[in-house]
Amino acid sequence: MSSFKPLVFSGVQPTGNLHLGNYLGAIRKFVALQESHDCIYCVVDLHSITAQLVHDDLPGQTRAITAAFLASGIDPKKHIVFNQSRVSQHAELAWIFNCVARIGWMNRMTQFKDKAGKDRENASLGLLAYPSLMAADILVYRATHVPVGDDQKQHLELTRDIAAKFNNDFSQKIGELGLGVEMQAGDETVNGYFPLTEPLIDGPATRVMSLRDGTKKMSKSDPSDLSRINLTDDADAISKKIKKAKTDPEPLPSELGGLKDRPEAENLVGIYAALSETSREQVIAEFGGRQFSVFKPALAELAVEKLAPVAAEMRRISADRAYVDAVLRDGGERASAIAERTMKDVRDIIGLLDD
Known part of the structure; x- marks a missing residue:
């Protein structure tokens, strides 16, 4: 029985300007984690269309987030930097996880309630299923750790729930194929295909608040x-x-x-x-x-x-667009190779023919 190789995954949406909260709560931690872990960092452009389908310049925003990663010190040679939509396996696994997750789980997500507001019936299905895609982002690489802010802890708990249900529902098939990995679930040692990903939350400013209202999170969408x-x-x-x-x-x-x-x-x-x-x-x-x-x-x-x-x-x-695009292209190719290995296993476990 093998064990999971420690791997960090995280992503940032390409919507609006990155701010101090993004830097302290996420990007600077990404840089530090490079010293101790293998890391995959993603510009999650598919997530950006869940609440707002039409963007003025999504390619430009995607490149800007990539430039921020690189400017902050992320090494795209030693680690992987890419944009989510470049790796189709994210969306493929997300659909499978839509069939694993329960509607009740999604309805409990506080971020959906906050973003959908009172007119919940008019929110996109993508916004409701957002946490399922987030789970796929993480688990398509079988990542063991995710640096998250306090507001994302619930989504990571859902990722663990999805992984645990998949492992349980397909436990016999996973065993037959020899794809099980031993892991700790509370006080119990269990076998499964997907890890129960752990959060990495530390530092004195895991949640940076607005400079105009200390009770609200610092946000790209604040009109001020x-x-x-x-x-x-x-x-x-x-x-x-x-x-x-x-x-x-x-x-x-x-x-x-x-x-x-x-x-x-x-x-x-x-x-x-x-x-x-x-x-x-x-x-x-x-x-x-x-x-x-x-x-x-x-x-x-x-x-x-x-x-x-x-x-x-x-x-x-940012002024060197060719360089930024080359980083994303190279990262996408390397990420896709890892993701396809996972999806080949998942198709075999479920029984989906792919050859």
Whole structure:
């Protein structure tokens, strides 16, 4: 009995400008994980059409996300960077998972409820089935780990549910074909074809909130550009946005517990901690008791120091469209080879003839 080779998969949607939340919550973690894992990073362009079918420039947005990956330090030679639609096995496995997942599971997804709003009957079927495609993205590579923010934990739990049901429903066939892999499921050791993928959640700013409202997540879709720091913002824009960020009139507390019920203060402390790669406690130890008139300039200086080089490198890479396209093409070919091996097994397990 073999074991799963550790493998990280994650993806980012090509919708709107990448912002600080994407960088701290995802892309910077992608870069760090390269040192310890084999990694596959994907621009999930199929996901981008679930809520909005028509985009002004989807190819341009896809290339921009790719440039952000590369500018941040992801190595496309040692690892794999590609766009999702280039590898048809994602959609093929997603259909099979649509038949594995239960409607009740999908109806419980809080992101669908949030995005569909009150007019749920008018939402696309793709939006409802989004988590099934996400499960296929991960499991078509039999990935063992996914770096996720707090808001994606529920989708990853669904991915595990889908994997477990597939493994259980086809346990006999998986055994007959010799495709089972031993894994731990809670206190029990089980055999199955797909891994029960684990989340990777760490760091002081796993969820970065809006600069205008500390109770809402930083978002590309927020109508106010002052609510977020875009990765393409120059130094002046970064400083301006932080200095205009909403705060309360009280100084920063001398203890971490003092941030309770102060969402804007907590958000800015978390951003400082993440950018400086320290803890919130260390930030409070340094700035506790000081006014925001002292803390904000320090945060602005730190943000410019960390983000301005990434923005400059993004602009340089984006100008070389041929290079970006070559990275996606090479990554797609390498990803497709892995995905097809999985799909060959899955077709055999289910009984779908493909030769």
